Every structure is written in structure tokens, then in C-alpha cells.
Amino acid sequence: MRKLLAILLFSFSVSAADLNTFLDAVAKVESSNNPKAVNKKESAFGLYQIRPAYFKDSGVKAKHGDVFKPEVARKVVLAYFQKYEPTALKNLDFETLARCHNGGCGWRKNKSATNGYWQKVKKNL
Numbered sequence: 067m068r069k070l071l072a073i074l075l076f077s078f079s080v081s082a083a084d085l086n087t088f089l090d091a092v093a094k095v096e097s098s099n100n101p102k103a104v105n106k107k108e109s110a111f112g113l114y115q116i117r118p119a120y121f122k123d124s125g126v127k128a129k130h131g132d133v134f135k136p137e138v139a140r141k142v143v144l145a146y147f148q149k150y151e152p153t154a155l156k157n158l159d160f161e162t163l164a165r166c167h168n169g170g171c172g173w174r175k176n177k178s179a180t181n182g183y184w185q186k187v188k189k190n191l
């Protein structure tokens with residue numbers, strides 16, 4: 067029983083580390099890891115350059131401006147992934163998650179539009 071518990075805990079910590087690595091790669095691509103980054107043209111804020119519609123879609127109880135706080139930004143991104151790509155999140159399918167982050171919930175309609183973005187994220191993994 068202890069061995070099984072140890073394996074499960076190790077698996078969880080490896081998965082969490084992998085997810086952190088992925089989110090770090092997205093932050094590098096989106097904002098050069100700058101939690102104060104602003105794209106005025108799109109009203110995209112923070113590490114992950116979260117736009118108002120993405121923020122609202124996530125369902126996180128906060129204000130869009132709160133995404134300057136890395137912990138809030140992370141909650142928003144994970145909630146968005148859980149809403150639109152729960153299987154990809156569970157399976158740590160970083161390609162699907164990156165494409166969803168970049169192209170929105172309808173990214174599959176124009177997958178090729180997210181190719182360049184996925185290549186950038188993959189390079190930073």
C-alpha cells in the first residue's frame with residue numbers, strides 16, 4: 067500500500083511539474099514572463115496576456131485587472147482549460163492546450179492559425 071501511495075504521489079508531482087513547465091513556456095511566449103505586461107490594442111494583461119472575453123469565459127470570480135497577479139492569472143488559464151479542454155488538461159496534452167489558449171475555444175475551426183504559436187511554446191518547453 068505504501069509503495070502504491072508513493073507512486074501516486076510521485077506521479078502527481080511529476081504532472082504538476084510538467085504543467086508548471088508548460089505554463090512557464092506560455093508565459094515566456096506571451097509576455098516574456100512579465101506579470102505587468104499590457105497589450106493595449108487587445109486589452110490583454112499579465113503573464114498569459116488574458117483578454118476580457120477569455121477572462122469572463124473562465125468563470126473565475128475576480129476582476130480582469132486581477133490577472134496581473136500571477137496566481138489569479140494561473141487560475142484563469144486553468145479554469146479556461148478545464149472548461150474547454152478538460153481531457154487535454156487531464157492528459158497534459160500541451161499542444162491542444164497551447165492552441166486553445168492562442169485560438170480560443172473554437173481553435174479547431176482554423177487549426178493552422180495556431181501552428182506558429184504552438185511551435186513557439188514547444189520551443190520553450
